[in-house]
Amino acid sequence: MNAKQIVQVIENTCRDLDSLGLIFTHISPCIINLKGFERVTWPTKSSGNATAYPFGSLEQYLEWVREGEFMCLLFDYSLIRVSYECMGNTIIGHNLLYWPCPIDFLGDVETISDLCDGIEMCLESPRRHSEIVDLAMRTPMRFDFDPARESSNHPLIHLHTQFEDARMSVQQAMCFPAFMKKIIRTFYHDKWAMYPEIEALHEQTIEHEDDQYDSQAHCFHVFWN
Numbered sequence: 316m317n318a319k320q321i322v323q324v325i326e327n328t329c330r331d332l333d334s335l336g337l338i339f340t341h342i343s344p345c346i347i348n349l350k351g352f353e354r355v356t357w358p359t360k361s362s363g364n365a366t367a368y369p370f371g372s373l374e375q376y377l378e379w380v381r382e383g384e385f386m387c388l389l390f391d392y393s394l395i396r397v398s399y400e401c402m403g404n405t406i407i408g409h410n411l412l413y414w415p416c417p418i419d420f421l422g423d424v425e426t427i428s429d430l431c432d433g434i435e436m437c438l439e440s441p442r443r444h445s446e447i448v449d450l451a452m453r454t455p456m457r458f459d460f461d462p463a464r465e466s467s468n469h470p471l472i473h474l475h476t477q478f479e480d481a482r483m484s485v486q487q488a489m490c491f492p493a494f495m496k497k498i499i500r501t502f503y504h505d506k507w508a509m510y511p512e513i514e515a516l517h518e519q520t521i522e523h524e525d526d527q528y529d530s531q532a533h534c535f536h537v538f539w540n
Contacts, residue, residue: 316490316519318346318353318401325355325397325491328516329387332495335510337503340427341387349400352407356398357386370479371455376417377434380427392416392430395498397491406521409460411494415453415502422447460488462523467531471523474537484531486538488521 316324322344329341347354360382368375376394379385385396393415400408418437424430436444457475459482465471473482489497496516500507507513 316401316406317404318355318399321355321399321401321406321491322346324519325386328492328495331512331516332387335506335512337390337499337506337510339388339390339392339424342383342385344386352400352402354398354400357384357396359384370475371414371477373417373434373438373452376414377431377438380434381431388430392420392424395495397494399491406460406488407462409458409488409521411458411489411491412455413457413494413498413502414455415451417450417452419449419451420447421449458485458489458494460521460523470531483535483537485536488523490519490521492516493518 325344329338332338333341342357344355345358347356366374366378368378379394379396380388385394387395389395393413396410396412396414398410399406418433420433424433433448436448437450441448441450454477455475458472459475460472461469462471468482470482470484472485472488474485475481476483496513496518499513
């Protein structure tokens, strides 16, 4: 797939999931031309001087939601943030993040502003605002496909969860529909059972060489059929 095709696949998948009531809001991806390759990503508003918050922190989630630095928010305000790097018709890397919303709302959330207000309440004092929001702090899960940095300590495809420096070897790279299907099937059993249309979303295999390095000993690995 080339960059334009990936943009269309992301748009179509978000549209289909939105029609099932599974998306709170989504943002059209864009293509950035870089040296020798193209990146499909979310439109960024922040400058290079933006604060670098710790991986998985409430502050990081709040900044990304407030600035629109995501591809979509699911119906429960979980954040989906993806990018793909392409050289012609070949995908040479990806970054796929699923971040379950780190707070639970005890009332309705109608706008992005409402969502940001709730996060700020938790940053201020979860106990003080316990009738409105509840701190959940579920860990992000980021799947990286990064051939350029592969080494014995940096698996070709890996999962970051809880700790930025922890990399669990993963079986294969994923197109966007495959990523979304795995998220819904794993974390939203009722939605998967309710909407058979999700399983029918078209997937395309991302070709890549077999691992050049053996899986790391004494580390967790992620595999699926």
